[in-house]
Amino acid sequence: EVQLVESGGGLVQPGGSLRLSCAASGFTFSSYAMSWFRQAPGKEREGVAAISTAGFVAVYADSVKGRFTISRDNAENTVYLQMNSLKPEDTAMYYCAAAAGWGGQVLSPARYRYWGQGTQVTVSS
Numbered sequence: 001e002v003q004l005v006e007s008g009g010g011l012v013q014p015g016g017s018l019r020l021s022c023a024a025s026g027f028t029f030s031s032y033a034m035s036w037f038r039q040a041p042g043k044e045r046e047g048v049a050a051i052s053t054a055g056f057v058a059v060y061a062d063s064v065k066g067r068f069t070i071s072r073d074n075a076e077n078t079v080y081l082q083m084n085s086l087k088p089e090d091t092a093m094y095y096c097a098a099a100a101g102w103g104g105q106v107l108s109p110a111r112y113r114y115w116g117q118g119t120q121v122t123v124s125s
Helices: none
Strands: 003-007 010-012 018-025 032-039 046-051 058-060 068-073 078-083 092-100 119-123
Touching: 003 092, 018 032, 018 092, 018 119, 032 068, 032 078, 046 068, 046 078, 058 068, 078 092
Parallel strands: 010 119
Antiparallel strands: 003 018, 018 078, 032 046, 032 092, 046 058, 068 078, 092 119
């Protein structure tokens, strides 16, 4: 059974940091591109960051470039999202997702086969 389990969300003040984790199981993690998406109420799901199978290439949405860093540990079947300088507009449910291989529209939800259940991030004073 494929599972993607996110953790690390919470309430943080503007300018603060959070580190999200996503533990994967049930598939060959090292053969899958991994991404983080987010969805705020009333908005479409947005690709935030994606990382290639070996972790050598990362792609970011313009809205998070320079603030967020995606990484992965293929030995631990885990992908991370380090979020710094958080803003209120970063408030959303954050999901990790997995897609076989790397390439194409890596920040498009349609690219991804497996999804986690999400972890809430709220940025507020």
